[in-house]
Amino acid sequence: MKIKTHSARDLGRLCLVSLAVLTLVSCGGGGGSAGTASGGNLSGGSSGGTSTGTGSGTSSGSTASNATVSTGQLGVAMVTSAGAETNSLSGGQTGTVKATFKSAAGAALSNAVVKFTASDSSLVDFTPASGSALTDANGVAVINVKPRDFSSAGALTITASASTGSVSGSATTNIAVGAAPLSVGALAFSPAPSGSLAAFSTATLSIPVTSNGQPVDKVSGLTVTSLCVGDGTATIVIGSLSNGIQSATYTNNGCLRGTDTITAAIGTSSKTITLPVSSANIGAIQFVGSNLTGTSMVLKGSGGLGRLEAAQLTYKVVDQNNNPLAGVDVNFRATTTTGGLTVQPVKGTTDASGVVRTTVSSGTIPTPVRVIAEASRNNLTLSGLSDALTITTGFPIQKNMSLSPDAYNFEGWGFDNEIAKVTVLLADQYGNPVSDGTTVNFVTEGGAIGSSAQGACNTTNGGCTVQLRSQDFRPANGRVTVLAYVQGLEDFVDANGDGQYSCTSFVGPDGVVPPVYRPLVDTCVSGGESFTDQGDPFLDTGVATWDPADVTSPSSLDGNYDVARGDQPFPYGHTAFTPNGDGKWGLNYIRRSIEMVFSGSNATLIRQVCNGTAVDNKSCRDWTSSDGNPMVLNGVAGASCSNQPLVFRLTDLHNNPLPAGTTVSSADGDKIGPLTIFPSVVPSINAIGGSYHQMVIKTDAGCASGGFTLKVKTPKGMETGFAFRSN
Template identity: 30%
Template sequence: MTVTLTDAATGNALTNLSAGVTGRLTATVKDKNGSAVTGALVTFSTDSAFGTFNPASGTTLTDASGVATMLISGGATSGASSATVTAVWKESGADVSASGSVNYIVSAAGAVTLTITAPAFGVGASSLSAYGTTSVSVTVGGTTSPLNVSFTSSCATSGKAVLTASVTTINNVATASYRDNGCGNIDPITASVTTGVTATSPLTVTSPSAGSIQFVSATPSIISLKGTGSATLPEVSTVKFKILDTAGNPISKTVDFSLSTTLGAITLSNGAATASATSDAATGEVQIGVNSGTLPTPLRVLATINGTTIKTQSNQLTITTGLPDQAHTSLSYSTFNIDGWRFDGTTTILTMRLADHLSNPVPDGTVVNFVAEGGRVDASCTTKNNESECTATFTSQNLRPSDGRITVLAYAVGEESFTDLNSNGTADAGELIDANGVSTALPEAWIDYDESGAHGPTEPFFNFDGSTSAGTGTYSAANEDWNGTALVAGNKYNGILCTAGAPICSVRTAAHVYRNVVIVLSDSEALSTGDVFTNAPSSPLDLGGCTPGKPGTSTSFNLLLRDLHSNALPAGTTVHVSTFNGMLTQGANYVVPNTIDNYQTNPGSSAFSYPITIENDAPTTGTCVDPTPTGILSVTITSPRGVVTTYNLNVNN
């Protein structure tokens, strides 16, 4: 048997098991004939004070080459020792053994020292510039054998630096590479060997310079006036920014905040108009709260990196009442004149659009109510998705007013409008006008049955004061309502945006904002009584004689389109004109438009009078002989529901 000791890392012959060095014991077992012994049980032993085995049992088997190996590390005691190896196997049924040994020395490692040397880039040893690279060298004393040295640091662990994890000494020196990745601090670097001997030295890494500040978010972007907040419209917005260094990485810096305006005593989260906060080192984010004031206004938060000229501002925030005002309220619908007089279930979509005093969206959750003179309409809708609008469906059915016209009222809780002439954010005397100079004094909401724009004694109204009685139904200009209760004097402002105690202020802090629209339940059949062909020179229509060599004469007249109530036919009704004598040059096809016009009140509307032009079709060359001297002009009117009306007119030439 032969036994050798080598360095486990390099394979070089080894006699000194210094701290941090692992050796490999190799035993080669042969029989008396010099042949390798396979499967022999090999036992390694030594004084545990000087060396330890891996595995700790110290036993193994020889391989096909008769070789068995065992790792050994120096113990805690310095001095000379030996490792003994015994192999046992069977030959011809009898036990056979062999043994051998090898001497080694255990020496303690010298003190590990750590020094930082300047890299080739010229960075000084005492500090490293942001995102720079340097080298970290460890000198090991007490051994001449190669030694594995491990390196760690706080910034490397957190990802703020890149440090070589381990290096084997060459001539007792191990050199690792250190690259800054935004550490910006004093980074303790620790070197260690397997015996537990360590050394630590600080590396000063220069903090990165701030490169930019970015606005991230304002949540929510619309807040209510102080003292009027709710779950859907709070009084505080959280504004967030992000700080990046020159390499685009997050960085911790102090940020100074200020407000673009303090109108109405707007403050930051510290209760003042200015504040400071430090951004998070990991994310670069910093945030500040904005507390609303008592007046509506747009504003922005200004953010400056402390000690620099690097600054930015937030997107616009809005402080608002959260209430729609009358001037910014609009009610529209998809089809004005629906095919609904004789058919149930015809629909049109109503859309109420709202905005506040500053033309900003109202908050989600704002409710709009609907009532109608007849038919059926959804009771309410609610704004959502920050769209500041909502829709309801009107459906044709009974009750049908005798004139085929239904008024729909949409209303919501809001406030009166005013023009802030002195820019103080509140309504003052002389300001109850809109941008067009029209008075904004707002009566209580009513359903305008007769479309007059003024309340009549038989028209329902909605008492904002909350009285359960129907009221007198008599409008009082002095009180601006119909229930007769003298709650306010004339020309008072009903809304939040009023200075308490000012003569202009009503006791009401809100009012109904509303709009009326008219939906026409048009009949599907065109009215056939009376003169449907107007301005025609004769009946039958005479296109005149023929003059050889000249084009035929032309005649123009109008087709009168209306239903039994003199309302326009349903929108989308098609009109097709054809003739079997003469030639049409105008008016072959027509589609009835969206309209609420009535022929009795607006006979000149294009919805009713449809022009047609026809000319003599006799030949203009040779003899003036017309093979079709008589014929019929036919008009076919088809409603969206498929009801057909036909008009005919005799034509001679």
């Protein structure tokens, strides 16, 4: 390093030369002169003046005590490890900044504090971090400088300031900082795995990083990835950096590739390494669920209208840590194939979420079933079982359809908005309730049935209920027919027990004979099982005229279609009513009818003469005038009196039963009175002729004459009284 200096004597000579132009004061203690250094070396200012510039030193004028501060010689430069002067750094390089401090006379100044500063501290760091050092016996102070990181780039000025005793000085040097490329060395595992890396095991990866061939102590821009990481079946986590070796932890999360390729890269520098990996073992095959609402499917051929003949089953395959396993082949089989039950597909492969699906389709015979999912990996086989499913309930069949009200006779003749609840029950050929949501339609020729939304109901657990409401129109005889109808199967005899109608000679809807008979699809030409052919359903409004006094028939319905009296075929849209069937087994409108009574509220009592103990329309007849006064009870008073039976029937104005729930009781008894009345309440009936009641009239102890009143009270509170007296 060359150091150019100017002594105080030289400066004095320069000042004398200038006296020709300037006064002495300009060089004296009250003023100052500037000194200028050439290159990177220092020139000192005159005593009592100030000097600035690259490599300049300073001195001040006399103090109050007449002490002086002399200017020393200070030189600064950056050198390489070989001692060569340089003005640039890059990447991981470290430079040495050397400052030499001498007196004006050229003597080395030792033990002086030299402070180094950078004009841009974001580019470089000093070692030591304080940026200060002491001069040695040769007046030399040394400090190390290096770029703050490998991407740092720019230019800056390093300033050295020194002082000791009465001597001080400062100097600068300019350097350039350039970003240096980092290089990745050969990758290695430490320690190297023995064989394939098992699923959920880890391995430590060592990544050498250098700059200009030197190990780095800071790394930026490093990326480490692998094929399995891209698949989502492995992870790499960057660890610590030591002696230029960057560590990373590789975790095999069940990679399916067998061998993974790992790549570490910084910029354009990259290295790869391969690692054998093992896939994860199957931890479990979980049944997720099905697309069924509940667990039931209908019998084969009975689907539609919300009824499912097949169910899609979903399974999930997970490893021992409950993580989803993709790419696993799963086999499926059912615990039974009764009735032709099938599972398709019989093999599937899990997706990225570990999910796989299959479909189970019902057969023709009710049965419980589960579907087994089975898979193998790494010589380990596991299976999973679906929830229990039920193959049950087909179409409703005529023989298993039922229709009934909560009361056949309700007080609807004289009152509007009285309600009777009508319930329909449906089952298939096995007696299983039909699927929920089966729609049943209702019609009637009197009152109103159903709701404002629909004159129908949808089944739950094989049944549903509608309301029959009293209002006009009211048929003249007070009797109203309710017809319920629904698509279902005609009755047949399952002779071979296969759960469906069978046929030996058949043809498809396209005129081609299929390989197997398909009930409800193909037409049976011959060789079919026996069945009951049904014609069209119709609303039977009853006989045109009937004798109210005739109590031998329980109903006015005759079962014959007669359009003249208001009978109507259903469903609407028929061009003509067909009383007979079409000669083919299949779907039809199965139906049931009941006759309801809009009962009047005023009671009529008709006394009965009975033979035997039975009390009904077959063993009893109505009282006639030849039998005497019906309100007089013979034999309960006078000589040889005894308890006497009393039998009667109660009707409304149409010879129909009084409303269900009407009570029958006695009142105002005198000497004689009835024992228990049976029944004491009018039951739910629709028989022509009303209800039959009986009692025993108890005599007075002295056989005295007396009487009592029979009181009849309807649910609406309408009362009718009948006074009886003894002979």
